[in-house]
Amino acid sequence: MTTDGGYHALGDARSGKMAANVVGFMRTLRRAGLASDASRTALAFDALRTVGLAHKSDVQASLEAVLVNQHSDLVVFRELFDAYFRDPQLANQLLAQMLPTAQGQANPSKQRARTREALSPPKPNATASKPQSETPIELDAAMTASEVDRIKHADFNTLTASEYHLVMGLAKRIKLGLPKWRSRRYRAASTGHRVHWSRLLKDSSRGHGLSPRLPMRRRQLLAPALIVLVDVSGSMERYTRLLLAFLHAATRPSAPNGPGRRHVFAFGTHLTPLDSAFALDDTDAMLESVNALVSDFAGGTKLGESLATLKRDHAQVFSGSRAIVMVISDGLDTGVPAQLQQQLQWLGLHSKRLLWLNPLLRFDQYVPAAAGAQLLHKQCDAMLAVHNVDSLTMLASSVAQLMRSAR
Amino acid sequence: MPQSIDDLIAALKEVGYFADRRLATAVFLALQLGRPLLLEGEPGVGKTELAKALSQVLARPMIRLQCFDGMEQREALYEWNYTAQLLHMRALEGQPNSSASEIERAVYDQRFLIARPLLQALQAPQPGAVLLVDEVDRADEPFEAFLLEYLGEYQVSIPEMGTVSAAHKPITILTSNRTRELNDAVKRRCLYHWLDYPDRERELAIVRARVPQAADALTAQVAQVVGQLRSMPFSNAFQRAPGIAESVDWAKALVALDTLVVDPEVIQDTAGILFKQRDDIAAMSQAFALDVLEAAAQHAQDAQYTSNTA
Numbered sequence: 212m213t214t215d216g217g218y219h220a221l222g223d224a225r226s227g228k229m230a231a232n233v234v235g236f237m238r239t240l241r242r243a244g245l246a247s248d249a250s251r252t253a254l255a256f257d258a259l260r261t262v263g264l265a266h267k268s269d270v271q272a273s274l275e276a277v278l279v280n281q282h283s284d285l286v287v288f289r290e291l292f293d294a295y296f297r298d299p300q301l302a303n304q305l306l307a308q309m310l311p312t313a314q315g316q317a318n319p320s321k322q323r324a325r326t327r328e329a330l331s332p333p334k335p336n337a338t339a340s341k342p343q344s345e346t347p348i349e350l351d352a353a354m355t356a357s358e359v360d361r362i363k364h365a366d367f368n369t370l371t372a373s374e375y376h377l378v379m380g381l382a383k384r385i386k387l388g389l390p391k392w393r394s395r396r397y398r399a400a401s402t403g404h405r406v407h408w409s410r411l412l413k414d415s416s417r418g419h420g421l422s423p424r425l426p427m428r429r430r431q432l433l434a435p436a437l438i439v440l441v442d443v444s445g446s447m448e449r450y451t452r453l454l455l456a457f458l459h460a461a462t463r464p465s466a467p468n469g470p471g472r473r474h475v476f477a478f479g480t481h482l483t484p485l486d487s488a489f490a491l492d493d494t495d496a497m498l499e500s501v502n503a504l505v506s507d508f509a510g511g512t513k514l515g516e517s518l519a520t521l522k523r524d525h526a527q528v529f530s531g532s533r534a535i536v537m538v539i540s541d542g543l544d545t546g547v548p549a550q551l552q553q554q555l556q557w558l559g560l561h562s563k564r565l566l567w568l569n570p571l572l573r574f575d576q577y578v579p580a581a582a583g584a585q586l587l588h589k590q591c592d593a594m595l596a597v598h599n600v601d602s603l604t605m606l607a608s609s610v611a612q613l614m615r616s617a618r
Numbered sequence: 619m620p621q622s623i624d625d626l627i628a629a630l631k632e633v634g635y636f637a638d639r640r641l642a643t644a645v646f647l648a649l650q651l652g653r654p655l656l657l658e659g660e661p662g663v664g665k666t667e668l669a670k671a672l673s674q675v676l677a678r679p680m681i682r683l684q685c686f687d688g689m690e691q692r693e694a695l696y697e698w699n700y701t702a703q704l705l706h707m708r709a710l711e712g713q714p715n716s717s718a719s720e721i722e723r724a725v726y727d728q729r730f731l732i733a734r735p736l737l738q739a740l741q742a743p744q745p746g747a748v749l750l751v752d753e754v755d756r757a758d759e760p761f762e763a764f765l766l767e768y769l770g771e772y773q774v775s776i777p778e779m780g781t782v783s784a785a786h787k788p789i790t791i792l793t794s795n796r797t798r799e800l801n802d803a804v805k806r807r808c809l810y811h812w813l814d815y816p817d818r819e820r821e822l823a824i825v826r827a828r829v830p831q832a833a834d835a836l837t838a839q840v841a842q843v844v845g846q847l848r849s850m851p852f853s854n855a856f857q858r859a860p861g862i863a864e865s866v867d868w869a870k871a872l873v874a875l876d877t878l879v880v881d882p883e884v885i886q887d888t889a890g891i892l893f894k895q896r897d898d899i900a901a902m903s904q905a906f907a908l909d910v911l912e913a914a915a916q917h918a919q920d921a922q923y924t925s926n927t928a
Contacts, residue, residue: 250806254651261650262623262643269623272643280805282658282796282812399688424700465755465798 229264230256236295237278243291243329244375245284251277267296283492290326323495328372370456370495378453378494382460385607389470391432392533403429435533435563437462437470440521441485442540443477443505444512450570454539454597455501456494470535474528478517478540479507484525513546514538514583518554529561535610536562539597541571544583551583555590565591568606572596619649619676626675635664635671636816636823644811645672654769654790656754656805659813662861665793668813669750672789679742681788682750683735685757691764695774696737699730706730726778736768739788746786754804755794762801769807816862818845818921824862829869839880840869842914847892850910860892867891882907 233255237247258273271292279288370378399407407426415421439458443451455475463469475485488500521528528534536558544551559565567587571577572594579588588594595609596602620626626649627642637645645668648655657665673680683694703725710716710724733741739749754762768774772784792808794800816824822841825832832840848859860868868891877884885907889899 246802254653257651258647261647268639269643272640273647275640276644276647276655276809276811279812280656280802280808280810281799285812399690401690463799465796 239291239295239329240278240288243287243325243372244379245278245288247278286493286496287325290323291329294326294330324371325375325495374453375494378456378460381457381603385461385603387461387607387610389434389437389535391434393430394433396431397428398431400427400429403427434469434471435535436472436528438528438534438536439475440538441475441477442512443479443507452498456498459489459494459497476521477505478514480511480513481507482517482520511545512540512543514540514544515546515551515554518558519550522554522557533563536565537568538587538591539568541569542579542584542587543581548582548586552586555586559590566610567591567594568597569594570597620646629675630671633671633674634827635667636820638820641811641813644809648809649789652787654792654808656792656794656808656810657813658794658796660861661795662863663813663815664862665813666750666752669748669791673748676748676789678745678748678789680748680750681735681739682752684752685754687756687758689757689761693734694736695734696776697732697734699732703730736774737782740772740774740782740784742786742788744786747788749788749790751790751792753795754792755797755800759801762804766803766807769804815848821845821862821865825865825869828866829873832869832873833878836872836878837869840865840872842918843880843885843910846910846914846917857895857898864892880911882911885910
């Protein structure tokens with residue numbers, strides 16, 4: 212692949228391949244889940260023309276300013292940029308990108324799975340000629356942890372690009388529909404039910420006469436707190452990673468429909484607070500952090516003991532008393548049933564709604580026969596399924612319905 | 619207007635702002651492409667200061683719009699001076715030739731318009747203004763939607779007067795502490811930069827420039843300790859790491875207390891300057907402060923060794 216001038220086409224600015232490389236890079240970004248449209252492409256070229264191509268770091272900073280628009284995408288952008296424009300492997304990877312038949316040698320050692328998959332050659336679109344199957348996507352289909360790792364410790368790994376797309380798509384599509392309640396406090400607003408007398412007086416005194424506009428105030432709308440308790444016992448392993456990723460993306464307190472506060476705990480043989488992991492922007496970084504924090508992965512489930520720890524050490528998360536508590540578990544508890552019953556009663560009293568999300572509901576004939584499952588079934592306000600996309604959609608509408616009835 | 623990234627770095631440095639090359643590139647692009655720049659980052663990393671520094675470098679007036687919960691359009695864009703309008707109407711009522719439509723036209727005159735920051739920025743005379751839309755994440759979503767016209771076209775619509783476009787495009791900096799996620803439409807109109815905590819060298823330069831009366835050893839120790847505190851996982855120690863503003867304040871406080879060398883007792887006594895959360899201040903025991911000091915010194919030694927051997 213040489214040009215007329217004899218220069219090697221790839222990576223040689225004289226042969227005018229920069230445009231193709233940038234477009235290829237943007238396509239790779241899209242595959243990794245970073246949104247970039249045609250207007251951004253034009254802006255990226257404007258930026259490169261402005262800054263020039265003399266310094267690689269300037270090129271990277273320019274593309275970063277144009278193509279990234281949230282902090283959580285920065286890590287993936289930098290990894291992809293390094294991999295895509297690194298010199299020795301550049302030809303190989305670009306070949307893989309441009310020629311679907313060539314096998315690219317991605318560097319598997321340091322990159323996260325999402326970056327690797329975004330850089331790998333695109334797979335032929337086998338489904339293009341066939342009608343799309345309506346079969347729901349099972350969450351456990353993407354489980355890749357080896358049996359040995361599973362026994363040793365938690366191995367939530369990182370998400371591949373396709374898993375990332377799946378999770379982000381779910382998070383966008385499936386809104387958990389947490390309700391907002393009117394607070395007792397009022398605030399200034401353009402429309403409202405009450406006159407804002409202090410502001411009216413202030414405006415009037417400033418204007419030397421009664422202000423012609425009536426400032427109003429109304430009650431604030433506040434979302435409830437969300438407390439999630441995730442079972443990390445061995446029987447739950449196939450669901451936990453993607454469920455954590457989904458919850459991380461779908462319940463951001465900063466999101467327009469997010470909860471007021473979010474507290475996440477993992478439980479197995481003991482309780483592990485995961486708030487520090489969930490505070491991280493990047494879903495992969497969150498999973499890595501959860502990996503480091505959880506030490507009782509694939510052990511037994513002692514929900515009663517874990518709830519006692521929650522009550523003793525983290526009772527402040529229930530302040531405000533309107534929290535929605537989600538217990539994600541299959542109910543196969545190995546603890547003392549009496550303790551579990553006592554703790555579930557306490558939890559029910561201190562939350563607005565106590566929901567049991569049970570992946571075992573995938574089986575049509577499921578009955579909560581185990582002791583722990585029976586107690587959860589009895590004490591919780593509702594038992595909802597969380598094993599596939601359909602059930603997650605149902606979960607969202609069920610939560611919204613349950614919360615409406617709780618007002 | 620700086621002609622290169624290096625020029626911009628040097629110009630910002632002259633006014634006491636130490637920008638790294640990545641940030642300078644984003645700012646340079648915002649200036650050259652005429653796009654708003656959205657700066658996100660933890661509180662105290664220098665987002666607002668950048669707008670102030672740019673205003674000095676470019677010799678443009680800085681207009682600041684501080685966003686807050688419940689902010690309305692009239693507080694950001696314009697409002698009518700109702701009192702003056704009423705007085706004017708009263709005055710016109712006495713004149714026999716004034717019809718109702720004429721009075722209506724007269725009261726919506728430019729002179730009764732009180733321009734708020736956005737309109738001020740659009741109407742600023744040559745060379746234009748630097749507009750800082752500070753903490754845009756604190757405003758409501760409807761306000762974000764209202765900003766779209768301004769961010770995209772540098773124009774606003776006033777129902778009684780029509781569209782007002784910028785004669786000289788204002789340089790617009792938006793800052794966000796990420797208390798909530800901004801709308802994609804706002805982000806699409808802006809260039810983006812995540813402003814991180816500075817590295818040790820940059821922090822040292824900032825503290826030296828801002829607190830010149832502090833001795834070199836003390837400045838170095840301030841940078842080391844603050845850097846060490848930031849590197850600690852907050853789940854184990856602190857809820858919020860100290861920003862650049864806190865380092866500068868701490869250095870000033872240490873100078874005011876005639877401190878020559880930082881020791882655990884001093885750190886504990888002045889923890890209220892570094893941290894603003896009660897739990898964080900309480901977590902800073904003398905034993906912990908000693909650990910921090912030792913780790914910071916070790917880290918500095920390692921860095922020195924690496925730079926010597928390189």
